[in-house]
Structure formats: C-alpha cells, structure tokens
Amino acid sequence: MYTQNRAPKNYKTMGSFSSNFLRLLSQTKLLTSHVNKGQHKQALSLFHQIHSTLSLSLDPFVFPLALKSCAALNSPQLGATIHAYTYKAAFASNPFVACALVDMYGKCVSLTYARQLFDETPERNVVVWNAMISLYARENDIGSALELFRAMNVAVAPNSSTFNAIIAGLAETEDGFSKAVSCYREMGKMGLRPNLITVLALLRACIGKADLNLIEQIHGYSIRNDIDPDPQLRSGLIEAYGRCGCLEKAHQVFVSMRERDVVAWSSLISVYALHGQAGPALEVFKQMEKANVKPDGITFLGVLKACSHAGLADEAQMYFSRMRVRYGVEANSDHYACLIDVLSRAGRLHQAYDVIRKMPVKVTAKAWGALLASCRTYGEVELAEIAGRALFEVEPENAANFVILARIYASNGRFEEAERLRREMIKRGMKSAPGSSWVVHQD
Incomplete structure (x- = not known):
C-alpha cells in the first residue's frame, strides 16, 4: 500500500514541475517579444506576473529583458527593485544580468554609478565591457570609452560590437573622424568583419572627413557582403555621396532602391538643397508626394533650405503652410529660421521680423x-x-x-x-x- 500511494504523488510533483517549466518558457518567449517590439510597459507587467505567480525559480535571462524595459522607460526605481531580486536569486554576478544592470543604471541614474557596478562585477565577459564602453560613447565621453577599451584589451578580446561603439563615438566628435577610420582599420587587422552597424557609424566619419574614396570602399564592401539592400545604409550612402558633392552617385543609389521610405526621399532632397540645387530638390519632393510617402519635419527642412538658397520666398511660404496644414507637421526653430532667412534675403525684412x-x-x-x-x-x-x-x-x-x-x-x-x-x-x-x-x- 505504501508503494502504491507514493507513485501517484511523485507523478503529481513531476507534472507540476513540468507544467511550471512550460509556463515559464512560454511567458519568457512572450516577454522577449514585448521587449523586441518596444512594448516595454507590457513587458514589465508580464515580468511582475511571472515573478509573483510561478513557483519555479526564474531563468537568469528573464532579468536582462525586464531591465532593458526599465532602461527604455527610464524607471530607475523599478530597476533597483529588480536588481534586488537578482541578489535574492543569486544572479547578480551573472555576466548577462550584470551587463543589463550596468546599462540600466548608466541610462537611468549616472555613469558614475554604472562604472561602480561594472568595477564590482566579478565575472566580466565581453558583453559587460561593451555595455560600459557603449554608455561612455553614448554620453560623448569618448576619452573614458577609449581608456576602458585599452584596459579591455588586456583582460578580454574585443569583438565587433566593441569597435562599433568606439567608431560611432569617435564619429560624433569634431576631431575624431580620422581616429574612427583608424579604429576601423585596426578592426580589420584583428580579423573582425564589419557589419551594418559598423558601416553606418563609419559613414558619419567619412562625411566629416569628406573622404570619397572610403565611401566608395564602404559601398563596395556592403554590396559584396549583402549589406547594401538595407534602406538605412542606402539613405546613409545618399547623404555621404551628396555631401561630398557626388550628386549623380547619390541619385544612382536612390534610383537603385526598390522601396524608398521617408528617410531616403529626405536624404536626396537635403543633398540637392545643400548644393543649391533647388529645382531638383523640389522636383524630388513632388515625386515623393506622388508616391504617397508622407514627408516629415526633416523633409520639409530640406525643402525650405532649397527655397532659401534659390531665393524662392513665395514658394517657401507655400511649403511652410503645407507642412502644417496638409501634413500636420509642427514647425520647429530650424524651420522658422529657414523661412526667416528666405524672406530676409528677398528683402522682406519686416515680414521676416513679423x-x-x-x-x-x-x-x-x-x-x-x-x-x-x-x-x-x-x-x-x-x-x-x-x-x-x-x-x-x-x-x-x-x-x-x-x-x-x-x-x-x-x-x-x-x-x-x-x-x-x-x-x-x-x-x-x-x-x-x-x-x-x-x-x-x-x-
């Protein structure tokens, strides 16, 4: 009788464990989906539900997802609460949890606090190092990012993400364009392959240096490695070629795009406007409207700059009105500055002052x-x-x-x-x- 009574109890316990495990697996997948889609409030609500209802211990990979949502919503208090949970679950030293904590505190509290947590993390893999370096680069503290990068080389081998953060940070500084290119060269020497993020960051440095040869190299590399179809890269190439004065190449990249989003159209309009080509810029805008692509504030900034360079005061006023009335785009300080510039150039000084x-x-x-x-x-x-x-x-x-x-x-x-x-x-x-x-x- 004793043996017969134990068997159902064991099966029941195993069944309960299995049921909880499957629920955790299913809800973790849903949590991942919410975070990837930017549905961070839903993600945190689901995390609370998982934490409070499941009797099974949480997987360490659940915490980084919740912390990512805290960072996105700028919720340091909730992040600190989740931090406390990681201690109770003995996951605080897990490299992936530590990476998410460093990132959350850096974005929601301060770089100083994030760095303190980074220094106290016992197991720092490349992901943890990258998190701290990226935070420095994001806050334009490129000096600290480079210092940490040099220290990292002694402890852990950098990967493509490390170089991407450094290149992107350098590309945003006035004197960092050449350094960004040098960093890209060093990346190649280490046998690391540039990816989409790399070339997008490098394009900004190329624009700063007006380095047409390197832009062409990046374009060729992207074609050979099937990165070229990405619309974000195509738009970046349009801007890069255009800013270097190669309007024909910029136009060729635009024409080669199968699907042109608002960024692509705006990029071509802006480069024509930059070089005083008001006619082509306004013609592209007309084609954009015919293609039923809704212009945004950047699009109209390019249109107004084109009008300003050509002294088209009446047209500028018309487009300025259309921007707000037809498309519901609110004018910012830059839009107003363009309108005032074109009116002033046309001698309509009192109208500009009005x-x-x-x-x-x-x-x-x-x-x-x-x-x-x-x-x-x-x-x-x-x-x-x-x-x-x-x-x-x-x-x-x-x-x-x-x-x-x-x-x-x-x-x-x-x-x-x-x-x-x-x-x-x-x-x-x-x-x-x-x-x-x-x-x-x-x-």
Whole structure:
C-alpha cells in the first residue's frame, strides 16, 4: 500500500514541475517579444506576473529583458527593485544580468554609478565591457570609452560590437573622424568583419572627413557582403555621396532602391538643397508626394533650405503652410529660421521680423542672424538694432554680430554708434575672426 500511494504523488510533483517549466518558457518567449517590439510597459507587467505567480525559480535571462524595459522607460526605481531580486536569486554576478544592470543604471541614474557596478562585477565577459564602453560613447565621453577599451584589451578580446561603439563615438566628435577610420582599420587587422552597424557609424566619419574614396570602399564592401539592400545604409550612402558633392552617385543609389521610405526621399532632397540645387530638390519632393510617402519635419527642412538658397520666398511660404496644414507637421526653430532667412534675403525684412515676433517656439541665433545679415544688405538700421540687441543676449561671445551691426551703423553715417560697439568689443576682449575656407581634393 505504501508503494502504491507514493507513485501517484511523485507523478503529481513531476507534472507540476513540468507544467511550471512550460509556463515559464512560454511567458519568457512572450516577454522577449514585448521587449523586441518596444512594448516595454507590457513587458514589465508580464515580468511582475511571472515573478509573483510561478513557483519555479526564474531563468537568469528573464532579468536582462525586464531591465532593458526599465532602461527604455527610464524607471530607475523599478530597476533597483529588480536588481534586488537578482541578489535574492543569486544572479547578480551573472555576466548577462550584470551587463543589463550596468546599462540600466548608466541610462537611468549616472555613469558614475554604472562604472561602480561594472568595477564590482566579478565575472566580466565581453558583453559587460561593451555595455560600459557603449554608455561612455553614448554620453560623448569618448576619452573614458577609449581608456576602458585599452584596459579591455588586456583582460578580454574585443569583438565587433566593441569597435562599433568606439567608431560611432569617435564619429560624433569634431576631431575624431580620422581616429574612427583608424579604429576601423585596426578592426580589420584583428580579423573582425564589419557589419551594418559598423558601416553606418563609419559613414558619419567619412562625411566629416569628406573622404570619397572610403565611401566608395564602404559601398563596395556592403554590396559584396549583402549589406547594401538595407534602406538605412542606402539613405546613409545618399547623404555621404551628396555631401561630398557626388550628386549623380547619390541619385544612382536612390534610383537603385526598390522601396524608398521617408528617410531616403529626405536624404536626396537635403543633398540637392545643400548644393543649391533647388529645382531638383523640389522636383524630388513632388515625386515623393506622388508616391504617397508622407514627408516629415526633416523633409520639409530640406525643402525650405532649397527655397532659401534659390531665393524662392513665395514658394517657401507655400511649403511652410503645407507642412502644417496638409501634413500636420509642427514647425520647429530650424524651420522658422529657414523661412526667416528666405524672406530676409528677398528683402522682406519686416515680414521676416513679423514671423519672429509670432513664433511659438524659441527664436534661435540662426533666425536673428539671418535678419541682421540682410539688414546690412538692404541698409535697414532700425531692424538691425533690434536683431543685434537680441543676438548680444543669445550669443554674447560672438564678435561677428558686433562687427555686422557696427558696419551697418558706419554705412549709414552713424559713426559714434559704430565706435561705441568697437569699444564694447575691446572691453569684452573680443576679436573678429579672419575669413577662411577649405577645399578637399580628390585624385
């Protein structure tokens, strides 16, 4: 009787364990799906349900998913609570959990706290190192990222993700373009293959260096390795070629795309606008509308810049109105600056000033500067004084504003006011910078 009574009890226990395990597996898959889709509130709600209802111990890979959602929602308190759970479950030293904790604290609390946690982590694999390096690069602390990268080489071999973070960080700095390219070369020497993230980061460095040869190398590499079809890369190539003045190649990349999203259309419009090609830029915009691709704020910024370069004041006003009325795109400071620039260039100074007075967003130095520069062209002293005073407050260290207003005064015979501004510049220790230009030569 004893043996007969034990068998059903064991089967029941095993069945309960199996049922819990299958539930955990199913809900972990659902949790992963929520996180990958950016459904972070649903993910955290599900994590709470898993943690509170299942009697089975949680898998260590459940915690990084929940911590990723905490970072996305900027929820440090909830992240700290989950951190406490990892200690209770003895998972805090797990490299993948440690990586997620470092990332969460770096994004939601501070780099200092994240670095402290990183230093205290006993088992640091390449993923943990990459998390801390990426945080530094993300916050533009490229010096600390490079320092940690050098220390990492002693402890753990870097991988492609490590180099991607460093290249991306360097590409965002004014003097880091050449260093980013050197880092890319070093990556190749270590036998690591560049991927989509690598080439996207490297393209930004190429634009900064105006390195057409390297852009072509990246383009060729992407074709050979089947990265080329990616629409994000194609749009990046359009911008890179366009900014280097190769408008024909930029157009060829655009034409070769089977599906063109708003980024691709906007990229081509922007590069035409950059080079003063208003006709082609506006024609591309018309084609975009015919293709039923909804333009966004970046699209209209390119359109307005094209109008500004060509002096198309009426067209600029029309597109500015269409942006808000037809497409529901709210104008930001850059859009207003473009409109003010084109109106000012056309001599509609009072109309431009009226736009400034009615702007629902902050008036930037670009907007006031456009008005001031055109006041000099058209000899408008009264508005020049208004724009000048505003600029002295917005950017008090910019000597160019003092110089322009002084020259406007002098051109109108108001030499005392001009001299007063020059004395003010001397008092502030300001010097007008000499003009300069640069040309990139390609063999």
